[in-house]
Amino acid sequence: MEMNKTINTLFVGKVLHQFDALPSTNQYAQDLLTKTKPAEGTIILTPKQFAGKGQLNNKWESEPGKNLTFSLIIYPSFLNVRKQFLLNQMVSLSVYETLKAFLNTGLSIKWPNDIYVLNKKIAGILIQNSIKGSTMQSSVIGIGLNINQQVFLSKAPNPTSLAIETGQEAQLEEILHFFCKKLEINYLKLKAGEYSSIQTQYQKNLFRCGISHSFKKPDGSIFTGRILGVNEFGKLVIESTQGKETFNFKEISYIL
Secondary structure (H helix, E strand, O other): OOOOOOOOOOOOOOOEEEOOOEOOHHHHHHHHHHHOOOOOOOEEEEOOEOOOEOHHHOEOOOOOOOOEEEEEEEOOOOOEHHHOHHHHHHHHHHHHHHHHOOOOOOEEEEOOOEEEEOOEEEEEEEEEEEEEOOEEEEEEEEEEEOOOOOOOOOOOOOEOOHHHHHOOOOOHHHHHHHHHHHHHHHHHHHHOOOHHHHHHHHHHOEOOEOOEEEEEOOOOOEEEEEEEEEOOOOOEEEEEOOEEEEEOOOOOEEOO
8 A cells, every 4th residue: 555645634644654564663653763853744654563562562463454553753842741641632533533434333432542433442542752841842653443354363352443343345545544634633723722622522432431330440349430531631530439530541441
């Protein structure tokens, strides 16, 4: 797959580094940043990523040539480090909106930044930020979208793909182009300070928000609560019989 050079964006995807195979597009992007300053919106793309990582170093399974595995470089120096979760929200929303154009039902954003179809994972995001003082210097946004893969061999409990959900294969280039446009629109909103728009749409599409559900803490204890949303620091806010509590990533897990 070659991205069409006439892609209708200002900068996202205008520079593309494409490889037949890479251990990790995020690692390649990080290495690139140590040597030079790539143009904002540069994408690192490969159909075969054999050491891709998810959150907390979980391995990301992707059948070569069937899915989209890529990384994007941006420079959100306008964003105070205390507001960095807005970047997660913006990227999650961009992936969600992209998939929604091809699959209209069942999609949601599972906090902090996975995309689900009902109880099954269709996309994952790994963002690695470089911070200096109180500002963001650069961000490498790694994205894995399950598009045409129909058999998953890893021990991941709940993967799905666009092809599984729709019953037909999709054009990878078309989806990549669509994502680049959505990401650019939302990134420019973020840059313009339109925080409430991004936060509102993120929460509106948050997995199981407002629904009573069971959760597990690291000590194994289980409780029932209702997700109220996410606070400005990216913590999940849950209301239970104990009142309102906030949780960092991996301080709580959903019982699916």
